[in-house]
Structure formats: structure tokens, C-alpha cells
Amino acid sequence: MNAPRHDRPAGWLLGHVAGAPVVVARSWPLAAVVLTFVFAPAAATWTTGGGALPYVVAFAFVVLLFASVLVHELAHGLVGKARGEQPDAFVLTLWGGHTTFRSVAATPGTSALVAVVGPVASIALAGAFLLVSNHLAPAGSLLQTLLWAGAAANGFVGLFNLVPGLPLDGGRVLEAGVWAVTRDRHRGAVVAGWAGRAVAVGLVLVVLGRPFVLGLTPDLVTVAWAALIGAFLWSGATAAIRGGRTGRVVQTLTLRTVGRPAVVVGAQASLAHARATAAAAQAAEVVVLAPDGRPAAYVDTDAAARVPAELAGTTNVVAVATPLPVGATVDGALEGDALLRALSDASRHGPVIAALVDGRVVALVRTADVVAALRG
Structure with a gap:
């Protein structure tokens, strides 16, 4: 065998x-x-x-x-x-x-x-x-x-x-x-x-x-x-x-099957601005960029949901964001086994991974979603 x-x-x-x-x-x-x-x-x-x-x-x-x-x-x-x-x-x-x-x-x-x-x-x-x-x-x-x-x-x-x-x-x-x-x-x-x-x-x-x-x-x-x-x-x-x-x-694994579409905002943006940007793009996730353009954090949807609408304009997006460790990124153009291997390597840095295409953040991938996809 x-x-x-x-x-x-x-x-x-x-x-x-x-x-x-x-x-x-x-x-x-x-x-x-x-x-x-x-x-x-x-x-x-x-x-x-x-x-x-x-x-x-x-x-x-x-x-x-x-x-x-x-x-x-x-x-x-x-x-x-x-x-x-x-x-x-x-x-x-x-x-x-x-x-x-x-x-x-x-x-x-x-x-x-x-x-x-x-x-x-x-x-x-x-x-x-x-x-x-x-x-x-x-x-x-x-x-x-x-x-x-x-x-x-x-x-x-x-x-x-x-x-x-x-x-x-x-x-x-x-x-x-x-x-x-x-x-x-x-x-x-x-x-x-x-x-x-x-x-x-x-x-x-x-x-x-x-x-x-x-x-x-x-x-x-x-x-x-x-x-x-x-x-x-x-x-x-x-x-x-x-x-x-x-x-x-x-x-058949692609970014479309395991990724959640994301938009990006700067670290100085308010939560209200992040919400509006995501709604306009019909995106489920918001990624916060560092000054050098690197994906530095992502908005915690549970934490953001607890912020009242009247306070969203004065709440900095960083206050409801979770850091993305360096290395928690993957090439979103990959497919199949190559994508799975890349996600496996990146998941060693954390359970949430930013997917980039041509240097731009286009989605977030959560390891729980990948496991669910593999289980059918």
C-alpha cells in the first residue's frame, strides 16, 4: 500500500x-x-x-x-x-x-x-x-x-x-x-x-x-x-x-468558494465610513491598512455591531479591529491544491487571512470556512 x-x-x-x-x-x-x-x-x-x-x-x-x-x-x-x-x-x-x-x-x-x-x-x-x-x-x-x-x-x-x-x-x-x-x-x-x-x-x-x-x-x-x-x-x-x-x-477550491469579499479603509477612518464603504461594495469584511499599505487589521463584526449608529461616526475603526499578523496573507489568484497549501502556510500566523490579487486586498479567508468547504 x-x-x-x-x-x-x-x-x-x-x-x-x-x-x-x-x-x-x-x-x-x-x-x-x-x-x-x-x-x-x-x-x-x-x-x-x-x-x-x-x-x-x-x-x-x-x-x-x-x-x-x-x-x-x-x-x-x-x-x-x-x-x-x-x-x-x-x-x-x-x-x-x-x-x-x-x-x-x-x-x-x-x-x-x-x-x-x-x-x-x-x-x-x-x-x-x-x-x-x-x-x-x-x-x-x-x-x-x-x-x-x-x-x-x-x-x-x-x-x-x-x-x-x-x-x-x-x-x-x-x-x-x-x-x-x-x-x-x-x-x-x-x-x-x-x-x-x-x-x-x-x-x-x-x-x-x-x-x-x-x-x-x-x-x-x-x-x-x-x-x-x-x-x-x-x-x-x-x-x-x-x-x-x-x-x-x-x-475546485478558489477564493470565490472560501473567501469573503472585503474592502479596505485607512487606520484613521471612522466605523461609519467603514460601514458605508462595505455597504457600497456589498462586501462582508473590512480590512484596515497600515500607513505602508499593508493589511494590518480587520474589523471584528461582533464588536462593530455593538457600537450604536449614533456613535459610529466618532468611533475609530481601529477600536473594533483585530490585528492581522505579518504573513497572514495569501495570493488570491491561486486555485486548487496550490491555494490550499498557501492557506495552510498562512494559517500558522492566525485564523484569518487576507487574500491579495495584484497587491490589493480583495477578500478575507477564515480557516473555519476552509474546513467547512473541505467537509462538503
Whole structure:
């Protein structure tokens, strides 16, 4: 699985590949312990010894499994880099692993190729394990059994990840296909997200329903794993749907959709003059300019409303204004993702931002309005 990201995730650094850190998340030890105990009963059938030996073998299998996951993720990153998409981090987590990139894929073809190469790498590993176990490992040995188990695990991971539904790699391929046909990346994410929800529900139904069809009682451990994996898939699919819808909003983001038209007055103007200027221009906001022409403050509408009409002519506009910090400005000509990034940078200075076009203040943007727009 892959997604854009910019911050290095927390965890233990193993090294760097393709200019990106390889990180073991702090949740990994928990996964290793849990999986060791889960696989220990099976490992006991592979060995003739008792005591701690099955747990040692189970832990070795867990390490082999996570090493295979790392190969899967490195395949994503290396092919992505070859296609011009710089990987940001390779991360081993509680749920396996993921690869993050500094930007989203530029074309449907690149997105599909980067996605599909991970499952292909897992299937290739399965073949390699089978080859070594059948031709190099001693017949009937513990090593051969471990290699067979590694082949089965990698084969399952590769084939399962090809299922067409986000957050699986097959879902990314489906997303790219819809994107290529409709020329709408965000529609692809929504379609693949709904497919992922169907996969999550289908997985749980199959795991729970199959024993009943065969007249058996579902195994509690199997039910728990199915529920956890189903919940993980549902959560990832839901995030993909939400991201697709938000992305579509961002794509159409303009100053017209999130800005409130504003007029400007000097710092010596009265509140009455500011009200008249705004009314004449049918503007919702008033910005106060500093002597050097910089937007220095904006009129607090609540404070201004409390000033009686008979006192507005003698009330200086600065008395009902809130300062605008230096840097709380944005280029109002920007659109889409560029505008959102600029607003995000400017919002670090304050929740209200002055939008300028050709050096003139034309609107105020409130971060609350931007959040409301992104939520649809």
C-alpha cells in the first residue's frame, strides 16, 4: 500500500533505501509477540522438541514474514522512484507495512505500476522460497518447513493484495483504471474505496459463514482475526472515500468558494465610513491598512455591531479591529491544491487571512470556512 506523506514516522531507523528511511514502527514488537504466540502451536508440529523451541521457531517465522513485507514495500518504492515518485519512508507496522511518497503519482499508469509491483514481488518471493525448499533445503528438515510456510504466506499476501479494493494494492490499480477512463483521480478513489468496503464485509461473511455451511463451529481465533482485518480494511476504505471526496473539493477550491469579499479603509477612518464603504461594495469584511499599505487589521463584526449608529461616526475603526499578523496573507489568484497549501502556510500566523490579487486586498479567508468547504 502507498500514500503521500511528508513527515518521517516515529520508530527505529534501520537504514535508507532509494533516499528514504526504512523504519520499524513502535507497534511492531507488539505484532511480533502476538504473532509468535499465534504461530507457536503450528511451530510445535514442525519440531520434535518442546519447551521454548516452538516459540523460537515461530519467532523466526515472524521475522521472515516481516522481512518479506519489507521486500514488498521496497518494490513499491524502487519502482516509484524509477517513475519519478520519490519515496518518503518504508515503514514496518503492526499491520505489516506501508510505503509513503512525497507526492501522489502523476499518471494512472504510474499509480497502477507502483501498486501492482508489491504483490508481484511477494508472489516472486513465494516462488523463490519454494525453489530453495525443494532443491536446496534438506528434505523433511525444519528449514524446509519454514521455507514452505514462507512461500505460503508470501503467496497469500501477494494474491490477497491484488483484490480490487482500497486500501489493498489491487484497489490502487482499480483506482488508476477508473482515473484513466474518467480522467478523474478522485472518482477513482471513491469507487475503489466502496469496493474496499465490499471486500471488508465479504471477508467477514466468508470467514463466519463457511463453518456454518459445513456444519462446523467457527474458531474463535479465526473470527477475531477476520474481525480485525475486516475492520482495518473498512477503515482504510472509508478513509479513501473521504479522501476522494475531499480531493474533489480541493480541486475546485478558489477564493470565490472560501473567501469573503472585503474592502479596505485607512487606520484613521471612522466605523461609519467603514460601514458605508462595505455597504457600497456589498462586501462582508473590512480590512484596515497600515500607513505602508499593508493589511494590518480587520474589523471584528461582533464588536462593530455593538457600537450604536449614533456613535459610529466618532468611533475609530481601529477600536473594533483585530490585528492581522505579518504573513497572514495569501495570493488570491491561486486555485486548487496550490491555494490550499498557501492557506495552510498562512494559517500558522492566525485564523484569518487576507487574500491579495495584484497587491490589493480583495477578500478575507477564515480557516473555519476552509474546513467547512473541505467537509462538503
